[in-house]
Amino acid sequence: xxxxxxxxxxxxxxxxxxxxxxxxxxxxxxxxxxxxxxxxxxxxxxxxxxxxxxxxxxxxxxxxxxxxxxxxxxxxxxxxxxxxxxxxxxxxxxxxxxxxxxxxxxxxxxxxxxxxxxxxxxxxxxxxxxxxxxxxxxxxxxxxxxxxxxxxxxxxxxxxxxxxxxxxxxxxxxxxxxxxxxxxxxxxxxxxxxxxxxxxxxxxx
Amino acid sequence: xxxxxxxxxxxxxxxxxxxxxxxxxxxxxxxxxxxxxxxxxxxxxxxxxxxxxxxxxxxxxxxxxxxxxxxxxxxxxxxxxxxxxxxxxxxxxxxxxxxxxxxxxxxxxxxxxxxx
Numbered sequence: 519x520x521x522x523x524x525x526x527x528x529x530x531x532x533x534x535x536x537x538x539x540x541x542x543x544x545x546x547x548x549x550x551x552x553x554x555x556x557x558x559x560x561x562x563x564x565x566x567x568x569x570x571x572x573x574x575x576x577x578x579x580x581x582x583x584x585x586x587x588x589x590x591x592x593x594x595x596x597x598x599x600x601x602x603x604x605x606x607x608x609x610x611x612x613x614x615x616x617x618x619x620x621x622x623x624x625x626x627x628x629x630x631x632x633x634x635x636x637x638x639x640x641x642x643x644x645x646x647x648x649x650x651x652x653x654x655x656x657x658x659x660x661x662x663x664x665x666x667x668x669x670x671x672x673x674x675x676x677x678x679x680x681x682x683x684x685x686x687x688x689x690x691x692x693x694x695x696x697x698x699x700x701x702x703x704x705x706x707x708x709x710x711x712x713x714x715x716x717x718x719x720x721x722x723x
Numbered sequence: 724x725x726x727x728x729x730x731x732x733x734x735x736x737x738x739x740x741x742x743x744x745x746x747x748x749x750x751x752x753x754x755x756x757x758x759x760x761x762x763x764x765x766x767x768x769x770x771x772x773x774x775x776x777x778x779x780x781x782x783x784x785x786x787x788x789x790x791x792x793x794x795x796x797x798x799x800x801x802x803x804x805x806x807x808x809x810x811x812x813x814x815x816x817x818x819x820x821x822x823x824x825x826x827x828x829x830x831x832x833x834x835x836x837x838x839x
Contacts, residue, residue: 524726531798539770566776569801629772643789659777
């Protein structure tokens with residue numbers, strides 16, 4: 519099992535490097551999809567089926583959204599000069615992180631021995647032992663999400679709602695132009711839609 | 724041990740992308756890779772060798788189940804994190820699209836130059 523996981527992780531790292539370094543934005547987005555789907559296979563191997571399903575759904579949506587983001591991008595005209603400062607800073611910081619991670623990876627608990635098993639009456643163990651009796655849910659993850667930590671889920675939904683409000687504000691047509699046209703069109707508000715469309719078409723590129 | 728190191732390597736790749744790239748779409752992709760690495764680290768920390776998924780079988784003893792299952796707590800938290808990651812990516816993409824409509828480019832250096 520760890521061998522398969524190692525292979526998948528190497529695949530994911532190669533796909534991540536391709537996604538970051540590739541010149542073409544479409545291939546970068548597709549490589550990121552490879553990382554995400556590899557991640558969901560990792561979740562299945564690590565015995566987390568719900569997380570794997572959620573990851574697949576999210577990854578599909580992410581691919582569609584990002585492809586929508588790059589579909590109208592014009593090809594670059596001039597040669598792009600690389601940002602040297604960011605490159606050097608990136609290399610130095612990542613090297614530092616890797617050196618530190620050698621020590622940190624040694625300090626982690628052994629893979630395959632969950633840390634919750636070492637402490638009696640830890641949260642995870644309590645959820646496993648009493649989840650069925652207290653909540654009636656055979657699935658411990660569902661019991662934790664919807665019952666033991668229901669307020670967390672409420673906060674999550676609030677964050678999702680706020681983010682979607684922000685997206686709706688950002689992706690609609692230019693609000694200032696619409697308001698101006700509405701004010702100009704006067705009481706017979708019928709031509710507002712037409713006028714708004716005309717103005718946004720005539721917007722300078 | 725090697726698994727943890729590889730996950731941290733994936734994290735480092737995402738961090739490198741975040742620091743070195745100038746294209747907004749590449750920055751969003753790097754952020755997403757960082758998230759993937761963090762989620763995988765949490766799930767791997769709760770894994771039990773030869774353990775079962777945290778779903779109790781019919782008629783199984785709860786005490787026996789607690790000794791053989793993986794940790795459900797990181798899985799629940801990673802589920803929340805994945806959903807919030809999706810919301811974050813939607814918001815970032817909306818901002819990037821808006822910037823593209825205003826400036827006609829995804830390059831952050833170019834955007835900074837055009838603003839001044």
